[in-house]
Amino acid sequence: MLEIAESPxxxxxxxxxxxxxxxxxxxxxxxxxxxxxxxxxxxxxxxxIFKSLWERRHSLEINTSYERYLLRSAKxxxxxxxxxxxxxxxxxxxxxxxxxxxxxxxxxxxxxxxLSETLEKLVERLPLHCRRxxxxxxxxxxxxxxxxxxxxxxxxxxEYHMANALxxxxxxxxxxxxxxxx
Numbered sequence: 001m002l003e004i005a006e007s008p009x010x011x012x013x014x015x016x017x018x019x020x021x022x023x024x025x026x027x028x029x030x031x032x033x034x035x036x037x038x039x040x041x042x043x044x045x046x047x048x049i050f051k052s053l054w055e056r057r058h059s060l061e062i063n064t065s066y067e068r069y070l071l072r073s074a075k076x077x078x079x080x081x082x083x084x085x086x087x088x089x090x091x092x093x094x095x096x097x098x099x100x101x102x103x104x105x106x107x108x109x110x111x112x113x114x115l116s117e118t119l120e121k122l123v124e125r126l127p128l129h130c131r132r133x134x135x136x137x138x139x140x141x142x143x144x145x146x147x148x149x150x151x152x153x154x155x156x157x158x159e160y161h162m163a164n165a166l167x168x169x170x171x172x173x174x175x176x177x178x179x180x181x182x
Contacts, residue, residue, distance in 0.1 A: 012057035021050055024070045031074040036081060045077045122172045123165075130165040133158055 012020070028049055033042035049070065053060070062069045123131055136142045136150070144158045151158075 012053070012060070017050075017054055017057065020053070020066050020070075024067055025050070027067065028070050028074045031071060032078055035075075035078040041081065045074070045081060049073045049077055118173070118176055119169070122169055122176075125172075126165055126168060130161045130168065133161040134165040134169075137162060 025046060029042055029046045032045040033039065036042050036045070052073075053070075064072075123134060126134060133147055133151075136147045137144070142150075144155045144162070147158045148155045
């Protein structure tokens with residue numbers, strides 16, 4: 001067995017890396033597995049830790065023992081994994097909520113259009129005076145006084161026709177709604 005020098009100034013060569021890996025991979029794996037409780041994730045984390053050690057071998061300064069460095073790396077890697085897992089879960093939750101909201105908006109838009117079309121058809125079936133007064137009030141935004149002045153009728157007559165139009169529309173909408181449910 002090779003003796004591993006624990007000096008920060010030592011560059012890790014292939015032989016040293018192999019020796020470090022053989023001596024410490026089980027301990028690193030144990031920490032990763034203990035905290036993730038997932039065999040595949042633990043293997044992946046161990047691989048990432050040793051891959052990082054190899055890639056940074058020329059610039060890495062280890063001021064403690066290799067064991068201590070690797071075990072600390074394992075803990076940090078596990079924390080990073082857990083944090084990323086939680087962030088992914090939050091992101092997925094946000095996406096799901098957005099999708100649900102967006103879906104509801106689409107559904108609401110379709111329902112609103114359908115209701116508008118139904119209402120337009122029902123307004124067209126109102127008696128002439130009721131329809132005209134209803135359209136002046138709700139489509140042109142006129143007041144009862146303005147409608148009365150333009151049609152040369154009393155405000156009371158405008159109120160009567162509006163009440164009658166609303167009553168007829170409510171009844172017809174109720175029938176349409178109940179017929180759709182059947």
